Amino acid sequence: NAGVTQTPKFQVLKTGQSMTLQCAQDMNHEYMSWYRQDPGMGLRLIHYSVGAGITDQGEVPNGYNVSRSTTEDFPLRLLSAAPSQTSVYFCASSQGQGENSNQPQHFGDGTRLSIL
Amino acid sequence: SQKIEQNSEALNIQEGKTATLTCNYTNYSPAYLQWYRQDPGRGPVFLLLIRENEKEKRKERLKVTFDTTLKQSLFHITASQPADSATYLCALRGGADGLTFGKGTHLIIQP
Numbered sequence: 001n002a003g004v005t006q007t008p009k010f011q012v013l014k015t016g017q018s019m020t021l022q023c024a025q026d027m028n029h030e031y032m033s034w035y036r037q038d039p040g041m042g043l044r045l046i047h048y049s050v051g052a053g054i055t056d057q058g059e060v061p062n063g064y065n066v067s068r069s070t071t072e073d074f075p076l077r078l079l080s081a082a083p084s085q086t087s088v089y090f091c092a093s094s095q096g097q098g099e100n101s102n103q104p105q106h107f108g109d110g111t112r113l114s115i116l
Numbered sequence: 117s118q119k120i121e122q123n124s125e126a127l128n129i130q131e132g133k134t135a136t137l138t139c140n141y142t143n144y145s146p147a148y149l150q151w152y153r154q155d156p157g158r159g160p161v162f163l164l165l166i167r168e169n170e171k172e173k174r175k176e177r178l179k180v181t182f183d184t185t186l187k188q189s190l191f192h193i194t195a196s197q198p199a200d201s202a203t204y205l206c207a208l209r210g211g212a213d214g215l216t217f218g219k220g221t222h223l224i225i226q227p
Contacts, residue, residue, distance in 0.1 A: 004159075033214050040124075042219035043160070043205070058214060090159050102148045102167070105207075105215060107159030 006108035021076040023091030032074040036087040122218040137191040139206035146208040
């Protein structure tokens with residue numbers, strides 16, 4: 001009964017390094033998304049996917065790439081890490097897709113990322 | 117621009133009392149609104165969903181109201197307990213690209 005699994009839980013990077021945050025879900029959900037959560041800013045949507053092979057940008061996509069080759073996995077890539085990307089990153093999944101979907105989001109427990 | 121506003125200050129409530137949290141929104145016409153709970157170091161957990169044609173929704177000690185005229189949702193926890201202490205987030209779907217969350221209200225239930 002894993003739900004949404006994110007790895008790693010913690011990571012420290014140097015400016016300019018690249019890395020991939022992993023996200024996997026075992027609920028056969030079509031919709032997956034990535035958020036970042038910063039103090040005083042709340043959760044902000046980075047990228048989302050409505051199914052395998054389909055991705056789109058959210059509110060704050062710059063500096064991040066995503067791909068969705070399978071239903072289960074939705075990795076988030078930092079191309080060249082910057083201190084402004086220090087944050088807690090959450091992956092979420094849900095059944096259904098689209099504007100009229102009212103399905104609850106299932107979140108992982110986050111990756112805490114520090115960029116020095 | 118679209119906004120979701122929740123009380124940014126912590127809400128301190130004595131154990132056993134009813135806690136009421138507010139979510140106000142502007143420039144949305146949501147078909148539904150969701151409430152989540154977030155504990156320190158954890159991801160948000162879904163609690164309740166209320167649709168625009170529902171005035172009130174209940175689940176155990178939780179009650180949510182939704183007033184589309186006032187553009188406001190109220191989240192109530194009755195007979196509050198210290199274990200209810202957490203941050204509570206409201207969320208709306210503003211379009212096809214996913215939920216938009218409020219910044220959350222930190223609730224502290226004091227024994």
